[in-house]
Amino acid sequence: MKLLIVEDEIRLADTLGQIMREQKYTVDLVYDGESGLDYALMESYDVIILDVMLPKINGFEVVKRLRQAKNATPVLLLTARDETRDKIEGLDYGADDYMTKPFVPEELLARVRALSRRQGEVILNELCFEDLVLKLDTYTLHGKNKSIRLGFKEFEILKLLMSNPGMVFPKESILTKVWGSESDAEDNNVEAYISFLRKKFNYLGSIVTIGTVRKVGYHLEGLHDS
Amino acid sequence: MKLLIVEDEIRLADTLGQIMREQKYTVDLVYDGESGLDYALMESYDVIILDVMLPKINGFEVVKRLRQAKNATPVLLLTARDETRDKIEGLDYGADDYMTKPFVPEELLARVRALSRRQGEVILNELCFEDLVLKLDTYTLHGKNKSIRLGFKEFEILKLLMSNPGMVFPKESILTKVWGSESDAEDNNVEAYISFLRKKFNYLGSIVTIGTVRKVGYHLEGLHDS
DNA sequence: AAGTTTTTTCAGACTGTTTTAAGCTTTGTC
């Protein structure tokens, strides 16, 4: 089991290294974002522990570039900031977990274990369902022989639906996930976008359908029951 | 999987409820410590999510009394204060975990999963009885070789019946659980929906039957007598 | 600043759900 720790506070970095080595991990220690990224791309690690506030390149940026380079190593972000926004931002960029400083070693160990267990899973840069492919980096939806660009909201909604094909997503939850929990957008906004999406599915000639569950929400349907 | 959420910030409470319901938990929401304690003692929950700052009785006190009453339900404390002292106080009173606000849903989910895992149960997203399967996420009822979509009320009633196959549910209790205690719906409404359901069972060719217990209510019957 | 795309808003058409009510069937009692 090989770990990369990227942390600029030398004291903390060393402590972490020590803790993890005790647990029989092989540890590489690095003190800034740039080296972090280099190491991460060069070697193959089981988990990367990454501070957010880093010299040269910050943690978010590191994850982002790592993912752009199609590297799927699980990343655990360390953030001193207790802001929800930051946490979410990190996860959006492709981090797998985060932890707020200060923390207890036990928690860190538990999270690292959890992340390394996940190895098998791949972070794909596209979502597929039946004859549709949603490219996450270009915001485009590809059908059998055509493709089309999606607007931001369309994209986010479809990404949600495709993240768990078949599962019903309540309108409420689409609203909070796509518009944010602060927003005062209404159900009809979701309905309008669902309508746009259906039109585009149709244009692509896809067999996929967006099913309505009355009083609840929407879900993708492929070639099966009603 | 049944959750109790005790949180006085209505917005937050609702969001939490929504998040958890999405994950197929059954959620009871309550907005002050006193009701929290009542509910906790009355029903059997898998996990209780409990805010610390609460009207009437605070979270610590709720845990304390709960434990005094020999109730061992896992409790996850929500604390706005970031003081280690508070955390420890909560844990001393018998809470099983704590989380500092604000937090990201993922973290909450992870912790609730961790707490409920002790019970060893699995979150099922379908209910089965004999040859019927009720899919909770798509509101569909599947028979041996056909399936059919259920309306909201039909679904709720059947979910209730299937949650405890064989048990007799009084019409009264179906009314309050499905229509709500405010409603002035009458027995005949239940009767009408039972009729709809029987028709659908029939369409699916199921061996399952809805039995009537005169002057009381209904229950599922499989391959045996009444 | 004009043009383009995305997002929101609105209203009317539409659809499936829920209620209601009346007639019919079953069950239990005398």
Added chain:
DNA sequence: GACAAAGCTTAAAACAGTCTGAAAAAACTT
């Protein structure tokens, strides 16, 4: 077996949730 009470079934009306096109508003591009 007759009667009343409880339960069943159905059709139709009332209702509520959903869809969609059009247009206004907002956000980007050029």
